[in-house]
Amino acid sequence: MQDLVDELHERFAPLDDGAPSDSLPELAGVDPDRFGISVVDADGERFEAGDVASGFSLQSASKPFVYGIALERCGAGRVRERVSVEPTGEPFNAIGKLDEEGRPFNALVNTGAIAVADFVHADGEDDLPARKALLEERLGRYFGRRPAVDEAVLGSAREREHRNRAIAHLLRDHDRLHDPVEDTLELYFHQCALVVSTQDLANAGLTLACGGRNPLTAVRALPVEHVPALLSLMLSCGMYDRSGEWAYEVGLPAKSGVGGGIVAVVPGRMGIGVFSPRIDFQGNSVRGMRVIEALSERLKLHTFAVR
Numbered sequence: 393m394q395d396l397v398d399e400l401h402e403r404f405a406p407l408d409d410g411a412p413s414d415s416l417p418e419l420a421g422v423d424p425d426r427f428g429i430s431v432v433d434a435d436g437e438r439f440e441a442g443d444v445a446s447g448f449s450l451q452s453a454s455k456p457f458v459y460g461i462a463l464e465r466c467g468a469g470r471v472r473e474r475v476s477v478e479p480t481g482e483p484f485n486a487i488g489k490l491d492e493e494g495r496p497f498n499a500l501v502n503t504g505a506i507a508v509a510d511f512v513h514a515d516g517e518d519d520l521p522a523r524k525a526l527l528e529e530r531l532g533r534y535f536g537r538r539p540a541v542d543e544a545v546l547g548s549a550r551e552r553e554h555r556n557r558a559i560a561h562l563l564r565d566h567d568r569l570h571d572p573v574e575d576t577l578e579l580y581f582h583q584c585a586l587v588v589s590t591q592d593l594a595n596a597g598l599t600l601a602c603g604g605r606n607p608l609t610a611v612r613a614l615p616v617e618h619v620p621a622l623l624s625l626m627l628s629c630g631m632y633d634r635s636g637e638w639a640y641e642v643g644l645p646a647k648s649g650v651g652g653g654i655v656a657v658v659p660g661r662m663g664i665g666v667f668s669p670r671i672d673f674q675g676n677s678v679r680g681m682r683v684i685e686a687l688s689e690r691l692k693l694h695t696f697a698v699r
């Protein structure tokens with residue numbers, strides 16, 4: 393396994409298709425050649441190559457975990473009333489696309505993720521610092537350590553992400569947001585601005601692979617009853633408008649972010665975290681996709697593979 397990870401790192405390092413996201417200056421300025429692969433199995437054994445311990449911006453790879461908080465706090469029924477579970481086939485930041493009931497299509501694109509951020513509430517404490525603390529604490533359960541926020545990325549998002557502001561106001565207009573729009577946006581910007589490593593992402597993937605309990609720390613991150621739904625959503629919607637092809641070819645629940653990270657889950661077996669900031673036009677890390685695709689093919693990890 394270590395040989396395979398080394399081989400894939402070597403094979404895909406020269407691949408220089410794509411470019412770091414230009415959506416925020418902090419993302420655009422990341423060294424495009426950074427590249428790390430982390431795999432961790434259910435026994436806690438790690439197989440890694442490259443840039444695996446340093447941080448990068450979590451961005452949309454936060455979305456499944458925050459959806460998990462919403463499911464845990466408010467129950468699948470209430471969350472589903474406000475956000476559907478259908479793939480969109482459209483770019484992640486598509487604006488205005490709601491279903492016939494006025495719901496965002498799913499929690500892994502911006503409209504749905506912003507609606508979901510609205511559900512992140514601490515017990516009896518609704519002020520923003522308490523909500524941010526809950527967000528960090530819950531995501532920390534998956535990673536095995538509490539993530540820090542990149543204040544520069546957060547500040548830039550507040551200043552520049554007008555499309556997300558527009559989405560939030562549209563949701564408010566459709567009565568899909570209950571908290572003040574500014575608070576919900578701030579939480580969404582905060583989750584995207586968290587800093588993680590590929591090791592954190594691999595740990596998070598492993599936690600989902602192991603029924604929602606992080607086997608490395610023995611801490612539960614998500615009630616077990618929500619795991620199948622979350623993994624189904626990641627399989628059908630986790631790679632933006634490339635999700636259908638991803639499910640078909642690679643067959644692993646995964647989630648990407650424009651920071652260049654991808655987390656993938658091999659149910660019952662392992663977690664995978666890959667980082668390379670060169671993303672394609674759909675927002676997915678080019679090397680990241682190639683690595684996970686190759687791992688799936690070589691190890692027959694496709695969810696529906698006949699072994």
Ligand code: GLN
Pocket residue numbers: 415450451452453484485502549553556584648649650651675
């Ligand atoms: N913060 C980014 C946005 O909302 C996250 C998008 C992403 O990673 N696809 O536009």
